[in-house]
Amino acid sequence: MxxxxxxxxxxxxxxxxxxxxxxxxxxxxxxxxxxxxxxxxxxxxxxxxxxxxxxxxxxxxxxxxxxxxxxxxxxxxxxxxxxxxxxxxxxxxxxxxxxxxxxxxxxxxxxxxxxxxxxxxxxxxxxxxxxxxxxxxxxxxxxxxxxxxxxxxxxxxxxxSSGDGLHRRGYRRKTGGAPINEVLAAGLLLLAGYDGEVPFVDPMCGSGTIVAEAAMIAANHPPGLNRKFGFERWPDFEIELWSSIRQEALDARRRPPHPIVGSDIEELTVSLARISLDRAGVLNYVDLYSQPFDQLQAPRITDKEAGGMLVTNPPYEMRLTTGNIEGLYQMIGDTLKQNWKGYTAWIITGSPEGLKSVGLKTSRRIPLMNGPVEVRYVRYDLYDGSRKGKHLEEE
Ligand SMILES: C[S@@+](CC[C@H](N)C(=O)[O-])C[C@H]1O[C@@H](n2cnc3c(N)ncnc32)[C@H](O)[C@@H]1O
Missing domain, CATH: 3.30.2130.30 (VC0802-like)
Structure with missing residues (x-):
């Protein structure tokens, strides 16, 4: 030790x-x-x-x-x-x-x-x-x-030294649909370069994992505040050192400077997201809605400035949605193009057919695994025409 x-x-x-x-x-x-x-x-x-x-x-x-x-x-x-x-x-x-x-x-x-x-x-x-x-x-x-x-x-x-895996943040109890692993959600946000300095939206938030991780990043809120670790039971455990590190992290938290929005078509899932966000200690920083994506309004940086980051994990199996996959992803593409100008949108999905139906040009494609499922994490830059924000720059 x-x-x-x-x-x-x-x-x-x-x-x-x-x-x-x-x-x-x-x-x-x-x-x-x-x-x-x-x-x-x-x-x-x-x-x-x-x-x-x-x-x-x-x-x-x-x-x-x-x-x-x-x-x-x-x-x-x-x-x-x-x-x-x-x-x-x-x-x-x-x-x-x-x-x-x-x-x-x-x-x-x-x-x-x-x-x-x-x-x-x-x-x-x-x-x-x-x-x-x-x-x-x-x-x-x-x-x-x-x-x-x-x-x-x-x-x-x-x-x-961790004991249970660090994905067990301690905020998730019940979940609806197909929740994404907490570490996967945090990694998606960091890969996208999210740092809380622009508005954030997950319009298909399910039980709220991506939005909880985004709120924790934006609030500088440590993901391990609500759980125990293996090292706390070790003979050499130094409680004073641990308490001072925790206190330092608590003191470094901040109120996120931009809106963070989670929304889902299913009201029940939104109430599960509310419970998770509350347990994670970030509910006050998140606006939750129960709305279909094509009716959700994009938050703005300022009255004059549109833009932000959208990260979402749409259904990729039919049992998780109604209608057909192609129709759902076509709606996602049309909605992004019409209502989300100025945004950088990232989609993680295991449905190659779905992605084809989005009909927008990707500016990055990252292969990842979601559990046993091979997935793609792709980026769409939804140019506003009137401005090109720093978050819209191509690599
Ligand atoms: C794969 S789940 C998201 C899981 C989420 N990432 C989590 O960790 O819990 C996909 C979600 O998309 C939602 N959904 C499906 N069609 C939608 C639509 N048209 N508008 C908004 N949400 C939709 C479903 O209700 C479901 O909760």
């Missing part, structure tokens, strides 16, 4: 496509020697960084503290090397333990078996030394460990 001054190496996981924006977030929080991998960013930092990263990262999924690395060609080598680590400073003999394993090895194929082998190595070490053994519990884990095995049987063992 990192001490206040000792530098530790971290591996912070994310979704494919978000590595660059995560590394920018890490650098801004003081992470050093930042190195980008696939779905992971490595860096160095101290305990202060560890606490800040968990509280503030919008596109990180888990902050892992690297413990050790070794090669294990068979089960015995794996067990022996895991048992050789001294677990007593990290876990009490009557503590609770949980292990998440993932593997790309051809030999060590079964992740569930690997996590059991790991658990046995720790339990056997405690039993040999003390006659007692820790228990296994995910919900009540005092120590959550991560075991990663590469294709070449290289094993990395790390402490999961």
């Amino acid at each position: 990192p001490t206040a001054s000792l530098i530790t190496t971290f591996s912070i996981t994310t979704f494919e496509g978000f590595e660059e924006i995560l590394s920018a977030e890490i650098t801004a929080l003081g992470g050093e020697d930042v190195e980008i991998g696939r779905r992971v960013v490595h860096c160095n930092g101290d305990k202060d960084f560890l606490y800040r990263a968990n509280l503030n990262l919008r596109t990180g999924l888990r902050v892992l503290v690297n413990l050790t690395e070794f090669t294990a060609r068979n089960e015995q080598e794996m067990y022996d090397q895991l048992k050789a680590i001294d677990w007593s400073p990290l876990l009490a003999k009557d503590g609770n333990l949980w292990i998440d394993a993932n593997t790309s090895s051809d030999y060590h194929r079964n992740a569930v078996y690997l996590s059991q082998l790991f658990k046995d190595a720790i339990v056997d070490q405690f039993r040999d030394k003390t006659g007692e053994r820790p228990s296994v519990s995910k919900e009540e884990a005092d120590l959550r460990l991560n075991l990663h095995v590469t294709k070449n049987d290289e094993v990395s063992v790390s402490l999961n």
